[in-house]
Amino acid sequence: MTVHLGSLRLRNPLMLASGVAGYGHELGDVIDLGRVGAVVTKTLTLKPRQGNAPPRLAEVPSGLLNSIGLANVGSRAFISEHLDRLRNLDTRIIVSVGGFTVAEYAKLVLELEEVGGFDAYEVNISCPNVKAGGVNFGSTPGKAAGVVRALRSKTGRPLIVKLTPNVTDIPSVAVACESEGADALTVGNTFRAMAVDLDSRRPVLGATGGGLSGPAIKAMCMAKVWEVVSSVRTPVIACGGICSAGDALEYIVVGAAAFQVGSACFRDFRAPESILEGITEFCRRKGVRSVAELRGTLELPRT
Amino acid sequence: MTVHLGSLRLRNPLMLASGVAGYGHELGDVIDLGRVGAVVTKTLTLKPRQGNAPPRLAEVPSGLLNSIGLANVGSRAFISEHLDRLRNLDTRIIVSVGGFTVAEYAKLVLELEEVGGFDAYEVNISCPNVKAGGVNFGSTPGKAAGVVRALRSKTGRPLIVKLTPNVTDIPSVAVACESEGADALTVGNTFRAMAVDLDSRRPVLGATGGGLSGPAIKAMCMAKVWEVVSSVRTPVIACGGICSAGDALEYIVVGAAAFQVGSACFRDFRAPESILEGITEFCRRKGVRSVAELRGTLELPRT
Amino acid sequence: MAEVSANRQVSSSGFLLTMATEVPSPDPGQFVMVGLPEPGAFFLRRPFSVFDFQARRKRLSVYYSVAGPGTEVLSRVRPGEKLSLLGPLGRGFPESPRRLHVMVGGGRGGAPLAFLSRRARKGKRVLFLVGARTEEHVLPLERIRASKIFVATEDGSLGMRGTVLDLLENVVSSPDFDWAEAALYGCGPSALLRKLHAMAVKRRVPCFVSLEARMGCGLGACQGCAVRKSSGGFFLVCKEGPVVDSLSVDWQSYSEVR
Amino acid sequence: MAEVSANRQVSSSGFLLTMATEVPSPDPGQFVMVGLPEPGAFFLRRPFSVFDFQARRKRLSVYYSVAGPGTEVLSRVRPGEKLSLLGPLGRGFPESPRRLHVMVGGGRGGAPLAFLSRRARKGKRVLFLVGARTEEHVLPLERIRASKIFVATEDGSLGMRGTVLDLLENVVSSPDFDWAEAALYGCGPSALLRKLHAMAVKRRVPCFVSLEARMGCGLGACQGCAVRKSSGGFFLVCKEGPVVDSLSVDWQSYSEVR
Numbered sequence A, B: 001m002t003v004h005l006g007s008l009r010l011r012n013p014l015m016l017a018s019g020v021a022g023y024g025h026e027l028g029d030v031i032d033l034g035r036v037g038a039v040v041t042k043t044l045t046l047k048p049r050q051g052n053a054p055p056r057l058a059e060v061p062s063g064l065l066n067s068i069g070l071a072n073v074g075s076r077a078f079i080s081e082h083l084d085r086l087r088n089l090d091t092r093i094i095v096s097v098g099g100f101t102v103a104e105y106a107k108l109v110l111e112l113e114e115v116g117g118f119d120a121y122e123v124n125i126s127c128p129n130v131k132a133g134g135v136n137f138g139s140t141p142g143k144a145a146g147v148v149r150a151l152r153s154k155t156g157r158p159l160i161v162k163l164t165p166n167v168t169d170i171p172s173v174a175v176a177c178e179s180e181g182a183d184a185l186t187v188g189n190t191f192r193a194m195a196v197d198l199d200s201r202r203p204v205l206g207a208t209g210g211g212l213s214g215p216a217i218k219a220m221c222m223a224k225v226w227e228v229v230s231s232v233r234t235p236v237i238a239c240g241g242i243c244s245a246g247d248a249l250e251y252i253v254v255g256a257a258a259f260q261v262g263s264a265c266f267r268d269f270r271a272p273e274s275i276l277e278g279i280t281e282f283c284r285r286k287g288v289r290s291v292a293e294l295r296g297t298l299e300l301p302r303t
Numbered sequence C, D: 001m002a003e004v005s006a007n008r009q010v011s012s013s014g015f016l017l018t019m020a021t022e023v024p025s026p027d028p029g030q031f032v033m034v035g036l037p038e039p040g041a042f043f044l045r046r047p048f049s050v051f052d053f054q055a056r057r058k059r060l061s062v063y064y065s066v067a068g069p070g071t072e073v074l075s076r077v078r079p080g081e082k083l084s085l086l087g088p089l090g091r092g093f094p095e096s097p098r099r100l101h102v103m104v105g106g107g108r109g110g111a112p113l114a115f116l117s118r119r120a121r122k123g124k125r126v127l128f129l130v131g132a133r134t135e136e137h138v139l140p141l142e143r144i145r146a147s148k149i150f151v152a153t154e155d156g157s158l159g160m161r162g163t164v165l166d167l168l169e170n171v172v173s174s175p176d177f178d179w180a181e182a183a184l185y186g187c188g189p190s191a192l193l194r195k196l197h198a199m200a201v202k203r204r205v206p207c208f209v210s211l212e213a214r215m216g217c218g219l220g221a222c223q224g225c226a227v228r229k230s231s232g233g234f235f236l237v238c239k240e241g242p243v244v245d246s247l248s249v250d251w252q253s254y255s256e257v258r
C-alpha cells in the first residue's frame, strides 16, 4: 500500500490527522503506530498557547465541534520534550506548523530545521492572519501563497499544505500553493460552526464558534477534494469524516493519494487499524493490486 | 407569534423552505397550511426546466443530498396552472425566483408583478451566473447586489434574498444585499457536497455534485446566521437543519427573526406543526410572551 | 405513527413488516413511505410497495429485503415500536381488459404483484412467475393467488434453474400461451424490467412495471424521484408512478441509475 | 468491545451498567469511556466513573443518570450487546494520611465515592454523605462501606430534608467532628464542589474533587477537556484528573462551564 507524496514515502495511505494524536506518542497504548502511514502532530506554534476557554468540545448530529484554539506547548518545549520520543516511533512524523504572521511560520520552521528528526511539515493555514485583521491565511490564494513561499525557501523537507474548506473557491487557493512548491495538499480542515445551549442561551463552546468534523462533513469534503484534484496535479490528502474503509476508498476513487483519520479515533481507537484491514479486504475482493490503482478512477456519467 | 419581515407580516415565524413544498398546494393533505407562517415555492425560472439527471437524492449521515437542478414548470405554467390555487391557501405565499442572467431575474419578476396574487419574493441567488462563467450570483457581493438592485426597482413587494453559505465571507454578501434594499435575508441554501458509490465508482447523484441539507448542516448554518446578524440590521430568516422546536429557538436566540423548515418535512410532515407546538410550550414554560422577546438574546461569555 | 404488529424474517432475504394503521385501502402497486426508528442518523423515509392489506383488522404489510443500512435497522424493529407511515401513495397497477395476466416478479419485486394477484377479477387467468437467488430467498408463495405459480432460482434449489426471464421464455413458448390475450405486469431489477419491456414491444402486448427511485417527499413536491421518459423530460415515480406503462420509460437511462 | 452483562434502572434517575471486560484493575476515581451503540448519530464516547470492579468475575460497573440523548440511548442497551470501552483512565482519589475521610456525593456523584469507600484502609473512619432529589433518586446505598452513611433529599423523603451541603454542615457541627483528622472527598455538581472547596479552605483541610468536562480522546491527546487552573492556564481532566486537589481549580471558571 506504499504511497508517495512528493519525496515522502509512506508505508500506507493512512495518516492520523493533526489534533487527534497529540504529539504522536500519547496514543501509543491504543494505536499501533507501526501500522499507520504517518502521524501528523498537533499544530505547533512558535510560542506556547493555552488554547480557548472551555468547553472546547460539543457533539452535534453525526459530528463533533471543537474550539481547542491551537493549544500547544510551543516550539521550544516540543523540541526538548517531545521530539526525542517521536524519533523512536516506527512511523513517519509530520509536524504541523501554524503561525499568526508569515514571519512566525518561517521562524518556527527554521527552529525545527535546526534539530530535525521528523519527516515532513503540514502547514496549517487555517490560522487567522493577525496582520490582515484576523482573516485566515487559507482564505485567499495570495495569503496562502505567501506562507508557502516563505517556507519553501527554508526547508527541503516535504511541505504539505492543509487547506481550509471555508472558502468560496478552494481550487484557487490550491493552485496558489501548488505554484509555490507545495508537495501535497490536505483537504481539509474543519468547517466553521457553532452550537447554542437553549437553556442558558449561551454558546455551547467557550469560544462561541468552532470547527465541525466527523461524518457530517464527509460529503462536503468529498466535493472539495473533487474540486481540488480537478484543478491541480499535486497529490491530495483527503481529510474529513473518514470512519470506515469505504469512506477512505471513496476519497481515493475521487482522486486522493492518501487520507487522514481524525475524529473517528475518538469514537474508537481501533478505527485506523480496521480501516486498513477493510481496504486490504476490499482490494482482495475486487482484485485490485494496489490502492494507487483505484486513485482517481471515478467514472463520470455521460450526461 | 406574529412576525414582521419588512412590510411582510406572518402569523408565526415558521416558513416552509423552497423546494420541499412544491408550489404550495402539493402538501395540502399532509400539512395544515393554515398553521404555517408562509410557504416558499419551489424556485421558479422564466423558462421551464427539466432538472438534473437522476438520481437526484442521496442520504448521508444526518443529512440529505439533492441535485434537483431547479426543475420547475417555468413562469408561464406557474401563472396559469398554480397561482390560482395558491391564492386560496390560508397562508403567505412567497415566490422563489431564480435566473441565469440579471435580465432573466428581472423579466420573471415583471411577469409575476403583472398578475400578482402572492405576498413576497425570495430571490434565490445560488444559481450559476452564465454571463460570469457559471459562478453563482450569491458568491460575490457585487453579483448579488446586481440582482437585488435590478429587482428592487421592479417591485414594491418584500424582497427576501436567500444567501448561499458556500462563500468565504457571507457578511459581505449580506451587506451588499441590504444596501440594495433587501427586506430580509434567508441564511441559507444547501452546502455543496458530493457522494460516491464505491461499487460502481460513480457519483451517487446523476449531476455529480449536490447540496447538503438536514441536521448535518445546522451547526454550520448557525455560525453563518450569527455572522450575518452581527453585520446587518435586515431581518434574517434561518434555514438549515431545523427539525425541532429547540433547533428553531436556538436560531432565534442567535438573532433570526423567522425560520424555514426544509428536509425535516421529508422525515415527517408533522414536523412543522410539532415545531410550532414545541415553541408555544417552551414560551409557556419559560414565561416568554413572544418569540420576538427571545430574538438575539444570545449571551456571550465574558472571556 | 403506526404500531408494528409483526416484523419477521420470512425468507433468507425477506422480512414481512406488518403495521396497525387506519390508512385508506391501497390499490395494488401503491406504496407507503416508512420512517426509520429514531434516534438515528437516517433521514429519509423508505418507500415500500404494499404487500398486503387487511381492511377489517386495519393491518398493512410490506415485504422488504435488507438492501442497505436503513433496511438493516428496519429489520431490527420489534413489535410494539412505532414507525411513521405515509400513504398509500402513487398509482397502482391498472386492470387490463385482457384475460391473461402474466406477473413477473424478480426478488422482492414479487411483493406488489402478490398483492395484485389477490385482487384479480373473476374470469382472469393469472400466471405468476417468481425469480429468486435460491429457494431460501423466495417470497411467501402462499400469499399469491394465481392459476399457476412458476418459480425459478439461480441455483435450481426450487423450480427451474435460471432467471425469471428464462422462466418467462419457457412459459410463453408453451403452445397454449395466447399473446393476444396477455398483459404483462412486472416488478424487480431494472435489467429484468427492461427485458420485459422489450418482449412486450416485440409481442405488442401491454406491459405495466413498478419502478423505483430514491424518494424525498413521496407526494410530487420535491422532484427527487424523477425518471426519464421515452418522450423526453421526466416523470415523478411517486406521483405518476410507481406503476407506469413500460412504453413511457427511457430504459437506457433507467438502467444506468443506481 | 465489552459485552453488557446488566443494564438496570436502580433508582429514579440512575442506571447500573455492568460490562464483562479484561481491563486492568481501576483505582477509585478513575473513569472509563463508553461508546454508544451504533448506528446512531452519536459521535463521542461518554465518560463515566467506575462504580464497581470485580476482578475475579471481570466485571466493571458504572452508575449513570440519563442526562441527555446519549445516556438516554445507553439506558436502552440490553444485556448481550457490545459497547466499546476504554479505560480505566485518569488519576483517581489519592489516599490521604488523615484518619477521617468525609465523602460528599451529590446525585450521581456518589458513584466514584461509593467505589472509594470500599477501598478505604483499615483504621480509617469514613463518613459518607449522599444528596439526592428524592428517596427514589438515591444511589444504591448497599454498595457503600462507611462508618456512617448520611442522606439528604430535597423533599425529605429519605434522611434529612435539604442539600448534601446542609447535611455536611450538620455533620461537621457535631462536637466529636475533628477537623484536624479530616480530609474531604467530593463529586457532584459544580456548585457543590465549589462550596466544598470553600469549606476546605476555611478549615484548612485537604479536599479532593472529581471533575467533569466534555471529552474527546480521554488520553490527553486532544486538549478537549481543559479546565482552568487557579494558577493560570489549564489542566486536562482526562489526564491530570478527573480527581484533583480542589486548590488547583479556578472555581469561578469551572462553575460557568456548562
Ligand SMILES: Cc1cc2nc3c(=O)[nH]c(=O)nc-3n(C[C@H](O)[C@H](O)[C@H](O)COP(=O)(O)OP(=O)(O)OC[C@H]3O[C@@H](n4cnc5c(N)ncnc54)[C@H](O)[C@@H]3O)c2cc1C
Pocket (backbone or CB within 6 Å): B059, C031, C044, C045, C046, C047, C048, C049, C050, C062, C063, C064, C065, C066, C067, C068, C069, C070, C071, C072, C108, C111, C112, C211, C212, C213, C214, C215, C237, C242, C258
Ligand atoms: C415505489 C417503491 C417501492 C418499493 N418497494 C419495495 C418493496 O416492496 N420491498 C423492498 O424490499 N424494497 C422496495 N423498494 C426499495 C426500497 O425502498 C430500498 O431498498 C430501500 O429504500 C433501501 O434503503 P437502505 O437504507 O436499506 O439502503 P441504502 O443504502 O439507502 O440503498 C441501498 C439501495 O437501495 C436504493 N435506495 C436507497 N434509498 C432508496 C429510496 N428512497 N428509494 C428507492 N431506492 C432506494 C439505493 O439506490 C441502493 O441501491 C421500493 C422502492 C420504491 C421507490
Ligand SMILES: Cc1cc2nc3c(=O)[nH]c(=O)nc-3n(C[C@H](O)[C@H](O)[C@H](O)COP(=O)(O)OP(=O)(O)OC[C@H]3O[C@@H](n4cnc5c(N)ncnc54)[C@H](O)[C@@H]3O)c2cc1C
Pocket (backbone or CB within 6 Å): A059, D031, D044, D045, D046, D047, D048, D049, D050, D062, D063, D064, D065, D066, D067, D068, D069, D070, D071, D072, D108, D111, D112, D211, D212, D213, D214, D215, D237, D242, D258
Ligand atoms: C470523568 C467523568 C466521570 C463521569 N462519571 C459519571 C458517572 O459516573 N455517572 C454519570 O451519570 N455521569 C458521569 N459523568 C457525566 C457523563 O459523562 C455525562 O452525563 C454524559 O456524557 C452525558 O451524555 P448525554 O449524551 O446523555 O448528554 P448530552 O446531551 O451530551 O449532555 C448532557 C449534559 O452532560 C454534559 N456532557 C455531555 N457530554 C459530556 C462529556 N463527554 N463529558 C462530560 N460531560 C458531558 C453536558 O455538558 C450536559 O450538561 C462523568 C463525566 C466525566 C468527565
Ligand SMILES: Cc1cc2nc3c(=O)[nH]c(=O)nc-3n(C[C@H](O)[C@H](O)[C@H](O)COP(=O)(O)O)c2cc1C
Pocket (backbone or CB within 6 Å): A017, A018, A019, A020, A042, A043, A064, A066, A068, A070, A096, A124, A162, A188, A189, A190, A212, A213, A214, A215, A217, A239, A240, A241, A242, A260, A261, A262, A263, A264, D216, D222, D224
Ligand atoms: C479536537 C480536534 C483538534 C484539532 N486540532 C487541529 C490542529 O491543531 N491542527 C489542524 O490542522 N487540524 C486540527 N483538527 C482538524 C483535524 O485535523 C481534521 O482536519 C478534522 O477533524 C476533519 O477530519 P475528521 O472529520 O476525520 O475529524 C482538529 C480536530 C479535532 C476534532
Ligand SMILES: Cc1cc2nc3c(=O)[nH]c(=O)nc-3n(C[C@H](O)[C@H](O)[C@H](O)COP(=O)(O)O)c2cc1C
Pocket (backbone or CB within 6 Å): B017, B018, B019, B020, B042, B043, B064, B066, B068, B070, B096, B124, B162, B188, B189, B190, B212, B213, B214, B215, B217, B239, B240, B241, B242, B260, B261, B262, B263, B264, C216, C222, C224
Ligand atoms: C429536495 C430539495 C429541493 C430544494 N430546492 C430548492 C430550490 O428550488 N430553491 C431554493 O432556494 N432552495 C432549495 N432547496 C434548499 C432548501 O430550501 C433549504 O435551503 C435547505 O434544504 C436547507 O434547509 P433544511 O436543512 O431545513 O433542509 C431544496 C432543498 C431540498 C432538500
Ligand code: FES
Pocket (backbone or CB within 6 Å): C214, C215, C216, C217, C218, C219, C220, C221, C222, C223, C224, C225, C226, C236, C237, C238, C239
Ligand atoms: S419523492 Fe418528492 S417528488 Fe417524488
Ligand code: FES
Pocket (backbone or CB within 6 Å): D214, D215, D216, D217, D218, D219, D220, D221, D222, D223, D224, D225, D226, D236, D237, D238, D239
Ligand atoms: S479528552 Fe482529550 S485531552 Fe482530555
